[in-house]
Amino acid sequence: MSDNKNANQTPDTGHSWDDGALRELLNEPPGWWKLGMWVSLAWVLVYFILYPSIPLATDFTKGVMGWTAIKEYKADLKEVEELRAPYEAKIKKMSASAILADSELSSYVEKSGKVLFGDRCAACHGSGGAGNPGFPVLADDDWLYGGDINTIEASITDGREGGMPAFGGSLSAQQLDDVTQFVIGLAQGTKHAAGAAVFEEQGCSGCHGEDAKGVTFMGSANLTDGIYRFTPGTAESVKYTIAHGVNDGSDPETRNAVMPSFADKLTETEIKKLAVYVYKLGGGQ
Amino acid sequence: MSSKPENQNKTDHIDHEALYEDADYWHVNTGEETIHAKRMPGRFRTLKWWSASIWLIFFLGPYLRWDGHQAILFDIANRKFHIFDITILPQDVWLLAVVMLFFAMLLGAVTSVAGRVFCGYFCFQTVWTDIFTLLEEKLEGSPAQRARLDKAPWNARKIRIKVIKHFLWILIGLLTGISFTLWFADAYQMWESYLTLTAPLVAWVTVATFTVFTYIFAGFMREQVCLWLCPYCRIQGVMYDCETILPTYDVKRGEPRGKLKKNTDPQGRELGDCIDCKLCVAVCPTGVDIRHGQQEGCITCGLCLDACDSIMDKIHRPRGLISYISLDEINGKPKLKLFQRPRVLGFLAILVVSVAGMLWGVTHLGSLELSVIHERQPLYVIQSDGSIQNKYELKVLNKTDKPMDVDLTVTGTPYTPTIHGATMPWKVAPGDVGAFTVFLRIPGSEFKQERTTVVFTVSDVEDENVKAVYESMFFGPGH
Numbered sequence: 001m002s003d004n005k006n007a008n009q010t011p012d013t014g015h016s017w018d019d020g021a022l023r024e025l026l027n028e029p030p031g032w033w034k035l036g037m038w039v040s041l042a043w044v045l046v047y048f049i050l051y052p053s054i055p056l057a058t059d060f061t062k063g064v065m066g067w068t069a070i071k072e073y074k075a076d077l078k079e080v081e082e083l084r085a086p087y088e089a090k091i092k093k094m095s096a097s098a099i100l101a102d103s104e105l106s107s108y109v110e111k112s113g114k115v116l117f118g119d120r121c122a123a124c125h126g127s128g129g130a131g132n133p134g135f136p137v138l139a140d141d142d143w144l145y146g147g148d149i150n151t152i153e154a155s156i157t158d159g160r161e162g163g164m165p166a167f168g169g170s171l172s173a174q175q176l177d178d179v180t181q182f183v184i185g186l187a188q189g190t191k192h193a194a195g196a197a198v199f200e201e202q203g204c205s206g207c208h209g210e211d212a213k214g215v216t217f218m219g220s221a222n223l224t225d226g227i228y229r230f231t232p233g234t235a236e237s238v239k240y241t242i243a244h245g246v247n248d249g250s251d252p253e254t255r256n257a258v259m260p261s262f263a264d265k266l267t268e269t270e271i272k273k274l275a276v277y278v279y280k281l282g283g284g285q
Numbered sequence: 286m287s288s289k290p291e292n293q294n295k296t297d298h299i300d301h302e303a304l305y306e307d308a309d310y311w312h313v314n315t316g317e318e319t320i321h322a323k324r325m326p327g328r329f330r331t332l333k334w335w336s337a338s339i340w341l342i343f344f345l346g347p348y349l350r351w352d353g354h355q356a357i358l359f360d361i362a363n364r365k366f367h368i369f370d371i372t373i374l375p376q377d378v379w380l381l382a383v384v385m386l387f388f389a390m391l392l393g394a395v396t397s398v399a400g401r402v403f404c405g406y407f408c409f410q411t412v413w414t415d416i417f418t419l420l421e422e423k424l425e426g427s428p429a430q431r432a433r434l435d436k437a438p439w440n441a442r443k444i445r446i447k448v449i450k451h452f453l454w455i456l457i458g459l460l461t462g463i464s465f466t467l468w469f470a471d472a473y474q475m476w477e478s479y480l481t482l483t484a485p486l487v488a489w490v491t492v493a494t495f496t497v498f499t500y501i502f503a504g505f506m507r508e509q510v511c512l513w514l515c516p517y518c519r520i521q522g523v524m525y526d527c528e529t530i531l532p533t534y535d536v537k538r539g540e541p542r543g544k545l546k547k548n549t550d551p552q553g554r555e556l557g558d559c560i561d562c563k564l565c566v567a568v569c570p571t572g573v574d575i576r577h578g579q580q581e582g583c584i585t586c587g588l589c590l591d592a593c594d595s596i597m598d599k600i601h602r603p604r605g606l607i608s609y610i611s612l613d614e615i616n617g618k619p620k621l622k623l624f625q626r627p628r629v630l631g632f633l634a635i636l637v638v639s640v641a642g643m644l645w646g647v648t649h650l651g652s653l654e655l656s657v658i659h660e661r662q663p664l665y666v667i668q669s670d671g672s673i674q675n676k677y678e679l680k681v682l683n684k685t686d687k688p689m690d691v692d693l694t695v696t697g698t699p700y701t702p703t704i705h706g707a708t709m710p711w712k713v714a715p716g717d718v719g720a721f722t723v724f725l726r727i728p729g730s731e732f733k734q735e736r737t738t739v740v741f742t743v744s745d746v747e748d749e750n751v752k753a754v755y756e757s758m759f760f761g762p763g764h
Contacts, residue, residue, distance in 0.1 A: 030316070107720070126663070128661075128662035128663055129663075137663070139666045139676070140666045140667060140668055141669050142669045225669045226671055226729075227667060282666055282724055283666070
């Protein structure tokens with residue numbers, strides 16, 4: 001019988017089943033497959049010579065090309081920096097208000113400012129300047145020290161430290177309640193005569209102004225709007241602020257309100273970028 | 286063949302010879318033998334040349350000019366497709382999906398009607414292999430001469446012929462690669478950059494890849510690509526049904542086959558019409574024997590029909606021993622009309638939908654697009670005067686080729702939002718996206734809800750009808 005199921009007459013392993021109907025033939029792998037294997041092997045050798053590859057006891061082979069991932073990263077970074085260089089050079093020479101006026105530069109700065117803000121500011125002020133309990137919202141138009149670009153830049157550079165004496169010792173419980181109701185009423189449009197009297201005689205207007213709208217020169221809060229420096233804006237919270245003050249060293253339970261200076265933490269360019277970014281969050285004036 | 290034992294126990298005494306009888310003629314060429322197909326003129330040969338010439342568009346298309354620019358240019362770098370007067374931006378890329386659907390359904394429809402028409406007549410693998418083997422025949426001679434040359438020892442003549450052949454093959458591969466790249470950048474500039482060796486790396490890599498694969502696929506692998514590399518081969522096989530017309534050997538007429546003895550009258554012989562001349566096998570580019578019926582190796586190119594018809598003419602028998610015929614027809618069943626075949630109708634219906642989609646898409650490309658991203662951090666801000674402010678980033682795409690000034694209006698809400706932080710009109714460069722930040726404010730006394738819908742509309746200052754609309758949300762504290 002001619003072996004017509006084995007056209008190439010390939011030798012078999014001698015393993016056969018079903019009276020020789022099933023056999024295991026010794027077929028060679030296809031040529032292209034073997035070629036692929038040898039080419040791959042050759043490539044491995046070439047790769048080992050060119051690139052860092054073989055781990056040694058304390059070191060590794062460096063490869064003749066001297067390639068490292070960190071070098072590649074640095075080269076890429078350099079490329080990006082070259083792209084940014086013309087903008088950065090301009091920003092360095094310009095004032096924050098001039099950058100703001102230039103639409104192309106200000107949108108460039110907004111993007112890099114966002115990264116800086118995330119690194120440096122968002123921990124307290126929240127991402128997007130959304131604010132956090134005890135830390136002011138930067139996206140609204142209520143500013144303690146003023147919302148123009150130069151003031152914002154100054155606030156970042158030099159920092160800010162709020163100050164309000166604690167009235168807990170000098171006011172009776174009744175007076176404290178009255179003045180609290182008066183302050184709450186300012187924003188809600190209701191009047192509280194007894195509280196107004198306390199406000200007057202304690203000299204609150206000396207800092208917060210005759211109209212209680214705050215004085216940006218001193219960083220005193222505007223008491224007539226619904227935005228509170230210390231949230232939530234409830235009577236209890238307002239009363240606490242009046243009783244314990246802000247940064248009053250004589251009261252251990254005083255409110256804390258310190259914005260650190262970034263003059264020695266950031267470059268001037270970075271501060272300009274942040275000022276523009278904060279300005280454009282929604283409350284710049 | 287052993288005779289079957291009486292009272293056989295089916296599980297214990299399987300007749301292995303009978304079981305494997307079917308496999309006797311099985312021969313799967315896995316590339317160890319080169320198919321040297323014979324070329325001969327005929328109806329399907331001519332048809333094949335016409336269908337193959339569609340690939341001239343591939344080579345010549347990039348040089349076509351339109352309005353001072355390349356008529357068809359897939360400008361990937363600038364993310365614009367130019368097709369004559371139409372410019373397609375990435376935002377309209379859904380059109381590409383419709384185009385792909387169209388071709389997929391066309392493949393389905395054609396295959397269910399007439400088999401692997403694509404494989405046999407249009408596929409680049411078939412066409413390029415055809416050209417490569419044509420060159421081979423011009424240089425090396427007939428299939429027999431080619432087989433002899435392959436076995437012959439290396440001498441000056443063999444070396445000369447082989448070097449010229451491989452040079453021409455690589456040249457075709459190179460031209461294929463270059464032509465491909467010309468669709469993606471200005472054709473003339475690309476040629477200049479190739480000739481001055483200043484083309485970008487990606488272009489060189491593309492050309493090299495195409496050259497290598499054209500050379501290997503059409504020069505060496507040939508039918509092997511169809512047999513085990515190409516998915517469409519197998520996909521199309523399942524689109525056949527009993528009504529699909531395919532190159533088919535008429536078994537009833539042809540069998541029993543037998544050699545025609547000299548000086549005998551073919552009309553009166555007791556054997557079938559097949560004289561077992563094996564010309565149908567000799568001309569087959571994939572090396573199959575069509576007389577075994579439809580099989581995976583058959584790309585339905587019709588060349589065996591030409592071959593068989595020429596023999597039938599010579600022995601004065603009617604043509605069509607091998608012909609395009611459906612299984613039903615050969616079994617004497619009535620032939621169904623196209624509209625009676627649900628499969629064809631299904632393909633056609635989707636085909637019509639995709640054509641409609643393409644037409645609608647091309648005529649409704651529009652010239653302005655808008656998308657609005659609502660700032661989520663913070664969702665809203667309460668201003669000093671008690672109003673609620675939301676921040677939005679607007680992206681305005683100008684699809685025209687002129688700069689456009691656009692205005693913004695906000696509607697779609699019972700409240701009266703005011704727009705802040707934007708100086709209208711905005712300028713948007715042609716084919717570009719302008720990003721703008723705006724703030725909407727609604728008085729707090731007015732807005733007590735958690736949110737309301739707002740509809741942003743940007744429109745061309747010069748033509749109000751050119752506009753784009755986007756629905757977004759306005760958020761508030763909700764008390």
